[in-house]
Amino acid sequence: MSLVSVAFLGSLKSLVVLFLISNSLPSTVGLKNKALLVNGxxxxxxxxxxxKIKDKQITLEAWIYQEKPVPVWSGIFSCVWGSGSDEGGYALMSDGKSGLMFEFVPRGYGAFLPTAxxxxTLKNWHHVAATYDGRKMRLYIDGEEKGGQVVESDGIDYDPSNSLSIGRFQDNDENFRWIGMIDEVRLWSVTRSPRQIKASVQKRLKGDEAGLVGYWNFDDGSPIDRSIYGNHGTLYEGAEICLVDLVLAGSNEPISAVLVRTLEKTGIKNLEEVVENLSQLGLEAPVxxxxxxxKLENDDPNVRFQVASALYKIDPSTKRAVVPVLLxxxxxxxxxxxxQIASKLYEIQPSLLDDDIISQVIPALQSSEEDVTEIAVDVLVRIGGDAVIFVVSLLQEIGFAADTQVTISSIQILSRIGQDAGSAVPVLIELVQHSDWLVRAEAIEAIGEIGNATVDVVSVLVNLLQDPNGSVRGNATLALGQVHAVSAISSLRHLLTDESPYVRKNAVQALGGFKEEIDSIIPDLIGKLEDQDNEVRYxxxxxxxxxxxxxxxRDLIKLFKDRDSRVRIGAVEALGKLGAKDAVDNLKKNSIG
Structure with missing residues (x-):
């Protein structure tokens, strides 16, 4: 058995997929791909x-596999020479850490070295590219632009000049070697667009593409140039060419064809990861x-889930076959x-999630795996009101248990569901007595989001204004505004002088929501324009x-001299809402001058 790593670039992200495949696979799957192993x-x-690309356009591309960190930058491929006072050429390099660097010497300037x-990632294949179009240098990693620099010039300076090398950066006093593997080296005399780069990342070239100046893919075991120019190279100092696990499609076939052929083989393990690749392929995937x-009959339920998910993503008309498999x-x-299955069922058809399925998702909130908990929270929030009774039951079951994270996750679900979680208010009122201030703060926030303004709720929130923790007091302050507790206005006014800026800011926000009582509140709010905290003034x-x-x-105009720029901007925005242009002009002239 051979371990094969398929480096796949989908439309959204770069995926590296591992699966086992038998040695009997035909070469078209990619086992015969070779690359340059340099290691010095x-x-x-x-x-x-x-x-020596004469025009103002150039593109450099390669697949790279970095074996270990290097102490200084190292050359992927370069055509640079420096004599101390002068430097000329171009190079694609490592930045000496875990990034990419593009050296470019335009005529009339010194060297530019933008980085990404x-x-x-060490010990992973990455496609890297660098382009220049006469105005800007750009760096691409796995088909996505990750860095660059604006440089307008007439082209590249080649005085002094140097030979082109793969696997090293060399000038008169520096010789930095790549540590790892390099494949599919391409040099162009045109600026490849992001779309062109992404479209050909996982395909071999024919060699006669317009603008292709050099193309070395090492597949025949030597560094021959497969472009029309035939500029062949020579291996030096232990460089060798070997079989590698980078799977690429032929020049005339879609990458999906490679994955489909792989999918057909009986020896495949981790099938779900290959399927995930197929689901990312968009229009090519229906093949x-x-x-x-x-594969829906696979004995592994995890594989069945991945296959069913991919089928629905590729072709929603397969829903009739997919749903029974998921259930x-x-x-x-x-x-x-x-x-995960519950989340997919909700995506396909929300009504499929009956009480039995919801009840079986609830235990995931107690999972030690964070990603499982996150999926469960997301599913339950999307279900909404129908999930509330199950979340409340869990909170009642665990009570004031030591594992507060489960409690907090459950409260956050109720908070995000909002008004439809009204039946959860009694258990939330119990939780505001919790010994952990974070649980208290989250429970109060949930009560505010639900917006239940019963007498009991208001009384509880007012009492919490005396809590020793500023976050708890601040959340209670905001919640009183959210439930429109008119009877609490006097208490909220007192909080405008609270020691906590968070509480004072929330008191301002809460008081601003009492529209019918606002005339008597405005003087208090104007007074907070002089608060010592920037956020409160804003x-x-x-x-x-x-x-x-x-x-x-008049008081807002005084903020034009505030020490904080955000406060000054806030004052201008407020005056704009007040339609105070004339007043601003006059007061600026008479009062601020």
């Missing part, structure tokens, strides 16, 4: 006129539908898989603008 060696391509930091349908697979003991300005407080114009 290099390929010398000599100094050729073809490599922290983009290269796999008939094969995937035969049957839901019977597994694996809570993580059950939660919030006060914003609220005064929202409530059309014309009497605040």
């Amino acid at each position: 060696g290099y390929v010398d391509l000599q100094e050729k006129d073809h490599f 930091p922290d983009t290269i 796999a539908v008939s094969i995937l349908q035969t 049957e697979s839901f019977k597994v003991n694996d809570i993580g898989l059950r939660t 919030q006060a300005a914003a609220i005064l603008g929202d409530i059309d407080a014309q009497s605040s114009v």
